[in-house]
Amino acid sequence: MPVNTDPVALTAALVQCPSVTPAEGGALVLLETLLGDAGFECTRVDRGGICNLFARWGRKGANQTFGFNGHTDVVPLGDEASWTMPPFGAEIKGGFMYGRGSTDMKSGVAAFAAAAVDFVQNTPPDGAVVLAITGDEEDVALDGTVALLDWMNTNQEAMSVCLVGEPTCPDVMGEAMKIGRRGSLTAWMTVTGVQGHSAYPHRAKNPLHAGAKLLDRLASHQLDAGTDHFDPSSLAVVTIDTGNPATNVIPAQMTAAVNIRFNDQHTGASISDWLRDEAGKIASETGVTVDLKIKISGESFITPPGPLSDLIANAVTAETGVTPVMSTSGGTSDARFVKDHCPVVEFGLVGRTMHQVDERVAVDQIGQLKAIYHRILTDYFA
Numbered sequence: 001m002p003v004n005t006d007p008v009a010l011t012a013a014l015v016q017c018p019s020v021t022p023a024e025g026g027a028l029v030l031l032e033t034l035l036g037d038a039g040f041e042c043t044r045v046d047r048g049g050i051c052n053l054f055a056r057w058g059r060k061g062a063n064q065t066f067g068f069n070g071h072t073d074v075v076p077l078g079d080e081a082s083w084t085m086p087p088f089g090a091e092i093k094g095g096f097m098y099g100r101g102s103t104d105m106k107s108g109v110a111a112f113a114a115a116a117v118d119f120v121q122n123t124p125p126d127g128a129v130v131l132a133i134t135g136d137e138e139d140v141a142l143d144g145t146v147a148l149l150d151w152m153n154t155n156q157e158a159m160s161v162c163l164v165g166e167p168t169c170p171d172v173m174g175e176a177m178k179i180g181r182r183g184s185l186t187a188w189m190t191v192t193g194v195q196g197h198s199a200y201p202h203r204a205k206n207p208l209h210a211g212a213k214l215l216d217r218l219a220s221h222q223l224d225a226g227t228d229h230f231d232p233s234s235l236a237v238v239t240i241d242t243g244n245p246a247t248n249v250i251p252a253q254m255t256a257a258v259n260i261r262f263n264d265q266h267t268g269a270s271i272s273d274w275l276r277d278e279a280g281k282i283a284s285e286t287g288v289t290v291d292l293k294i295k296i297s298g299e300s301f302i303t304p305p306g307p308l309s310d311l312i313a314n315a316v317t318a319e320t321g322v323t324p325v326m327s328t329s330g331g332t333s334d335a336r337f338v339k340d341h342c343p344v345v346e347f348g349l350v351g352r353t354m355h356q357v358d359e360r361v362a363v364d365q366i367g368q369l370k371a372i373y374h375r376i377l378t379d380y381f382a
Helices: 007-015 027-037 102-122 145-154 207-220 268-286 307-320 363-381
Strands: 041-044 052-057 065-071 096-098 128-134 161-164 176-178 183-192 234-241 253-262 289-298 325-327 344-346 360-362
Touching: 007 027, 007 096, 007 102, 007 363, 027 041, 027 052, 027 102, 027 128, 052 145, 065 102, 065 363, 096 102, 096 363, 102 128, 102 360, 102 363, 128 145, 161 363, 176 307, 176 344, 183 207, 183 268, 207 234, 207 253, 207 268, 207 289, 253 268, 268 289, 307 344, 307 363, 360 363
Parallel strands: 065 128, 065 161, 161 344, 176 325
Antiparallel strands: 041 052, 052 128, 096 360, 183 253, 183 289, 234 253
């Protein structure tokens, strides 16, 4: 009998799982049961206290293996008292389903899981379909998709191409897909001078003056003018602190941090070298010391427009009447890890309320997204 897995009901069931990162909350158990009953070979790939699920329908090592990637962990609720609907209730009101993770990205996971189940049972393909679902995307992401890819490499599992189901559309369903992402780097700096009386500044070395000069140089510098597929790189000062409550004391130390989103003209290493060079110049000019701690969250990457992006764009247009633009905007996603394994593109629904209080998803978009994913599978294996 034909199967028609309901993505709205599946989204609701996932939202009702309190999987605030890194808690599993029952979401992956639910998916493992659904996929296992549909004939997927399921393997839990847990690492470092993080729960992950690998599911494959079809033969291992198939020439054509279409992969989906997504996550079931969600960000914390924020001020729970500010929610007007239960954050794990999955209640529907005015055409929207409310709940943490309803947009980012349990609806996406539900849509591709439902599409995959229906597709392989109703039209068994000559190839394989893989779902790689993590519980560690919203946190440090060291034991999530990375663990899944490590396990796949060790066990000779592979995806030919991959679609990440993150929300990609700013306002209208179907308007954008992501063919790349900017790199992300955070630098924490500690500027140390000599404490003194504010009435005798010549007897001190003011770390605030030196630090402010350094931050101004960094923020005023134009890293680039953008590239064919990327906007100009950006730097934002995100915190400055001295912990000094006194107005007549020049403190000995200040701390600050900057976050940089960079395009494919740069690497994390080249940005790090520039930061260290600027910090060294300020130290030489002012006599303070500047210590840097740098974390590269991900490198910039792009999947060149071609068969995969065409496949997704054609399916989106067929189901929505909208032609998606190829974007590289936004923050980082697990596509930054998948790109080292196979070509990867991201497409999902409208993400306007993700991470907000009263996060919600348009119910009709969940069905649309399943239809798009099902068409992608049909066209890929055709």
